[in-house]
Amino acid sequence: MKALVTGFEPFGGESVNPALEAVLRLPLVLDALEIATAPLPSVFGRALVALEDALVTTRPDIVLCVGQAGGRAELSLERVAINVDDARIPDNDGQQPIDRPVVVGGPAAYFATLPIKAAVAALREAGLPAAVSNSAGTFLCNHVFYGLMNEAAAGGRFRGGFLHVPYLPSQAARVPGAPSMALEQIVEGIAIILQVAATRADDLAVSEGALS
Amino acid sequence: MKALVTGFEPFGGESVNPALEAVLRLPLVLDALEIATAPLPSVFGRALVALEDALVTTRPDIVLCVGQAGGRAELSLERVAINVDDARIPDNDGQQPIDRPVVVGGPAAYFATLPIKAAVAALREAGLPAAVSNSAGTFLCNHVFYGLMNEAAAGGRFRGGFLHVPYLPSQAARVPGAPSMALEQIVEGIAIILQVAATRADDLAVSEGALS
């Protein structure tokens, strides 16, 4: 079984991206799971090209894309990707799309096909703060997550999902009040998610819903 | 031109719902717009039946469903409804669905068709805190919003959207640190949204996106 894990390059004026840092520290093999990794440019469009290349090259069974969620305190497994790019800040090429579809003619949304609730339960069991999130935003993370699930729908033979991770402590040190997570724990969290995804297809039937 | 505005009955142990209170205080006519209102039971399934009844009875051009978002500080216009019920607490009939579709076989999501960014701009212009939100949660608000847009897609001749409103001050007085909004301002906010929706079909091309 093979997993592909992607991480974005730094954006928004940061010199580091916790997602990419963590992805680059994953082992090559985890139990019976082979792990391939790919950095993605923090650029609309080009990120999807790089993702497709990696999919073609690695032919994974499981794909987890990982991105930074500055301001969140938990490892957040995203439930849904929506077909809209609405950029609050420019990407690394200066593009700032507004209300543009990720895929013209694509469905309004895709749901993750990894067992996100089982993963959240396993993360908490391991002592890592974790949650299901109902919005991946409307910037590059959602863009790549949507693109990934669109590939899956178009015949991809993989299951996919998206993980948002907190700032690293060194990033949060410059943002008053911002929560953070140590790099070791982000790496450990990704490994746990991959292991859960590799060992079960169905998800846990537990509530992780939000009232609003 | 006619608008239908709905509000939920109290739920979750509250004795009041700011959405319903506000909806019941709307005028019958606003400029050239006739306004019909309907209370919705805070019950999965039955809420949609009541909504459909109101749609049949009033034949509106514009529909705005309104719900309580305890903990939010702003009038939040929702961008997207997703096809999942995942209840963190039981509804008023004791139902607590987990990861069940709102509409079996329905698309993963629907986008609002009201001009939400123009409405947010008008609300702010009027001195009311407002935002575009990318998640209506997975409880009754999302349930009704999805059901509404599914009706629209199934031949309804209306444009639709969903508004989340903060606690009333009297509710927030029992929840340490919770933000609130005066009833008069929620009523005023709904009126502004309806006026914007009545006077323009297209939306503003301004960013209201979220990074994550």
Added chain:
Amino acid sequence: MKALVTGFEPFGGESVNPALEAVLRLPLVLDALEIATAPLPSVFGRALVALEDALVTTRPDIVLCVGQAGGRAELSLERVAINVDDARIPDNDGQQPIDRPVVVGGPAAYFATLPIKAAVAALREAGLPAAVSNSAGTFLCNHVFYGLMNEAAAGGRFRGGFLHVPYLPSQAARVPGAPSMALEQIVEGIAIILQVAATRADDLAVSEGALS
């Protein structure tokens, strides 16, 4: 019986200060309580001169100073004033003191002598979000609160306290996610605090403590 209520002029780039707006809308008489009001300049030092002038002129039994706490959701009655000026931003005269005592040689702190817990209970009873706060910050609000209680300690025959109020909705409309409170409710809240202060000297023995 006579009360003096003060409110600051706008600062920090704002064109309005909810404290001053509310204070100016207080009635001249409330039950048996006469109410005098005074605006205070948002300037270190000069604010205390204006406060002393108002104390001399009005000879109050009760003094409530009121200030803006952007970001807070509740009416916050302050428990303690500390003898330090540490300004995060410049005041309206461009002064930005760092770790300077409010009163050279003064004690490290003064406690409010108004019945703050009874006031918080009465505010909540009236449906207004309220709390006891253990820090008035280190800017002008704490400066005036400390100066006030120093006057009381130096022979002033009044009881005194400080109230922090949220942004007005029109201010919060320009600060994403910021909570706010309607002006009418801030005015009502101040009146309730004054009535409680006028009718009891001792405080309620209920916990309003903070763990950290």
Added chain:
Amino acid sequence: MKALVTGFEPFGGESVNPALEAVLRLPLVLDALEIATAPLPSVFGRALVALEDALVTTRPDIVLCVGQAGGRAELSLERVAINVDDARIPDNDGQQPIDRPVVVGGPAAYFATLPIKAAVAALREAGLPAAVSNSAGTFLCNHVFYGLMNEAAAGGRFRGGFLHVPYLPSQAARVPGAPSMALEQIVEGIAIILQVAATRADDLAVSEGALS
């Protein structure tokens, strides 16, 4: 030169206290600084007895008491201790004092005498989120901090301060949305504070103030 560092035993239903865990992992010597540590019971009164015992036994030059601040994201160096116990929850002996002085007849407050701003600057420099805090609450942390500084004022020959630390990740895993910090980073942070305190008596003249 000798430092005493204290940490509280778990309280409030927790089975672990990040403060104590970190303190127990400090080295015995740090550069030229000898480090003694002491656990404190999470009990009003008895905590101060244990603190006094440790002061007598170790005769330190520097004292840093450390406590848990569930909900905070940063290492928070406290500026001021106030003379009040107001317990939101019972301590480990079931005591829940309300508005009782820590020391009868003591001054209203004491300021920390460690260089807290220099320490915050050094922590951030090392990539650790840190802040000056203007309230240590009104529970056991403030109680011990006040008691410590009262000892210093009564002839103690040490400089003293208090550090609030976030939840450990394993604690935050059970509190939705709560920020946390890895134990290694808390330990590192304490060491940095001690080193700064050992090498300078005066503080940095930089603003770390709060508006409210």
